[in-house]
Amino acid sequence: MPAPGAAPTDFAPPISFDPAPPGGGPSCLLPPRPSPCALVIFGASGDLAARMILPAVHALHRHGALPQGLAVLGAARTPWGDEDFRAHMRRALEAAGGMDGPAWEALAPRVFYQPLDYADPAGFAALAARLDALDAGAGTEGNRLFYLATPPTVYAEAARGLGAAGLAREARGFSRLVVEKPFGRDLDSARALDVALHEHFAEHQVFRIDHYLAKETVQNILLLRFANAIFEPLWNRRYVASVTCAAMETLGVGHRAGYYERSGVLRDMFQNHMMQLLALVAMEPPPAFDAEAVRDEKAKVYRALRPFDPARLADDLVLGQYGPGTPGGAPVPGYRREPGVAPDSATPTFAAMRLWVDNWRWQGVPFHLLSGKRLREKLTRIVVRFREVPHSLFRHILGEDIGANRLILDIHPGNAVSLTMQAKLPGARLCLQPATMRFDFDAARAPARALDAYEKVLLDCMLGDQTLFWRQDAVEQCWGFLTPVLERCEACGAQGSPAELHGYAAGSWGPAAGLEMVQELF
Numbered sequence: 001m002p003a004p005g006a007a008p009t010d011f012a013p014p015i016s017f018d019p020a021p022p023g024g025g026p027s028c029l030l031p032p033r034p035s036p037c038a039l040v041i042f043g044a045s046g047d048l049a050a051r052m053i054l055p056a057v058h059a060l061h062r063h064g065a066l067p068q069g070l071a072v073l074g075a076a077r078t079p080w081g082d083e084d085f086r087a088h089m090r091r092a093l094e095a096a097g098g099m100d101g102p103a104w105e106a107l108a109p110r111v112f113y114q115p116l117d118y119a120d121p122a123g124f125a126a127l128a129a130r131l132d133a134l135d136a137g138a139g140t141e142g143n144r145l146f147y148l149a150t151p152p153t154v155y156a157e158a159a160r161g162l163g164a165a166g167l168a169r170e171a172r173g174f175s176r177l178v179v180e181k182p183f184g185r186d187l188d189s190a191r192a193l194d195v196a197l198h199e200h201f202a203e204h205q206v207f208r209i210d211h212y213l214a215k216e217t218v219q220n221i222l223l224l225r226f227a228n229a230i231f232e233p234l235w236n237r238r239y240v241a242s243v244t245c246a247a248m249e250t251l252g253v254g255h256r257a258g259y260y261e262r263s264g265v266l267r268d269m270f271q272n273h274m275m276q277l278l279a280l281v282a283m284e285p286p287p288a289f290d291a292e293a294v295r296d297e298k299a300k301v302y303r304a305l306r307p308f309d310p311a312r313l314a315d316d317l318v319l320g321q322y323g324p325g326t327p328g329g330a331p332v333p334g335y336r337r338e339p340g341v342a343p344d345s346a347t348p349t350f351a352a353m354r355l356w357v358d359n360w361r362w363q364g365v366p367f368h369l370l371s372g373k374r375l376r377e378k379l380t381r382i383v384v385r386f387r388e389v390p391h392s393l394f395r396h397i398l399g400e401d402i403g404a405n406r407l408i409l410d411i412h413p414g415n416a417v418s419l420t421m422q423a424k425l426p427g428a429r430l431c432l433q434p435a436t437m438r439f440d441f442d443a444a445r446a447p448a449r450a451l452d453a454y455e456k457v458l459l460d461c462m463l464g465d466q467t468l469f470w471r472q473d474a475v476e477q478c479w480g481f482l483t484p485v486l487e488r489c490e491a492c493g494a495q496g497s498p499a500e501l502h503g504y505a506a507g508s509w510g511p512a513a514g515l516e517m518v519q520e521l522f
């Protein structure tokens, strides 16, 4: 295998990207402004709000993407007033970078706070009264977006509290509920959560976020496939040898052990982000680019997943857990020494999985999913590896080993699509060398700016567009696929024999067995 990260020879392709929309149409960066609304952030004093949601609100405001009649209402147990929350938001924006003083001065008067105990009906009644007052004072026109940036244990209680206070009703404007993963921790709990959410909210009101879907290159998969005629004829078992989707991270578990110990990489990354990447590569063209049509096609992919064969668990699933290491020269502890992690924890922080989509298009083509923490580089990538040439004319030069073409979609770092191919090296002798034709969307788009994933999902929630959000049937199908795998892995761990858990050094590429499964990744 070539050294990970080593790029074959690149040559500059004579292609460019025309940033102007065809016919000089409307801006590609921003949709029309959403209707006035109150954005209510539950868990407003927490980590997710500080790192992701508040910076996204500020960035959207800077770009003029938010409605004129906007109120941002933080809600949490912390006993703050409006000014405390504004000071907190200001600190969060400074910490996140990109703070724009004048923009913040204009936004701050639209930021409010309401202390709320999620178990207290009186608290929700007070919230309802506050929202009514904001309709009059801030012009939010009865539209409400409730963002549950709380621990998942609070979701059902918060949804019930909202419903009991009449806040799920769409009498005067919309009422939408935004839920972050995890959507349950197995099939049964996912169903139970859904029942709780639907006591008061209808499916069209529930927005289940997967921030991977809002990444530019991830969105681009469907456009690449279905807005170009050249890929689809090749996009099947006849020409594709394998598909790999990888999300490798350099970060460790950080301060999230309380959550991660109960989740592990399969619940944290596979049940959601990795399954979405798989579906975008594997799905059939939808009849229209709308939420239901796109999500119907994804659901069909999940329905076609071959149930995991327990007898092949050791061959088709590699689990790992990071040990100590020195990524970038600085020593870091192993997972079991991270704060809040049990010293004998069997929670996997790495997984590589081989799975199969049993339908006409993909029969016999392995799909590999890989994700892990504390790996050498942050790399999020999809590789479609095509079949090798059926007969080699160049056997005398290269032997039988002519590298297959690969289409690589880089999601991080960069935002690029590359095609690897064989090319002739200049010279009198016939020498072949792998070459990569790479198109970098970010470089070509400069100086225009893409929306960050959380900016995009917030805007879509305000606009009521569910295309990039999970639908419950797909959530259940994915849990239906993964739950037996989890149960089997956890049975091993519970018996105190995490035999299938491979150790790997922090800062490495993960267990060798995992990398063997995904050789086409680099």
Ligand code: BG6
Residues within 6 Å of the ligand: 247, 249, 251, 268, 269, 380
């Ligand atoms: C989150 C997971 O959903 O995605 C985290 O909970 C993970 O554990 C993160 O680090 C990765 O997202 P990204 O966008 O950095 O690849």
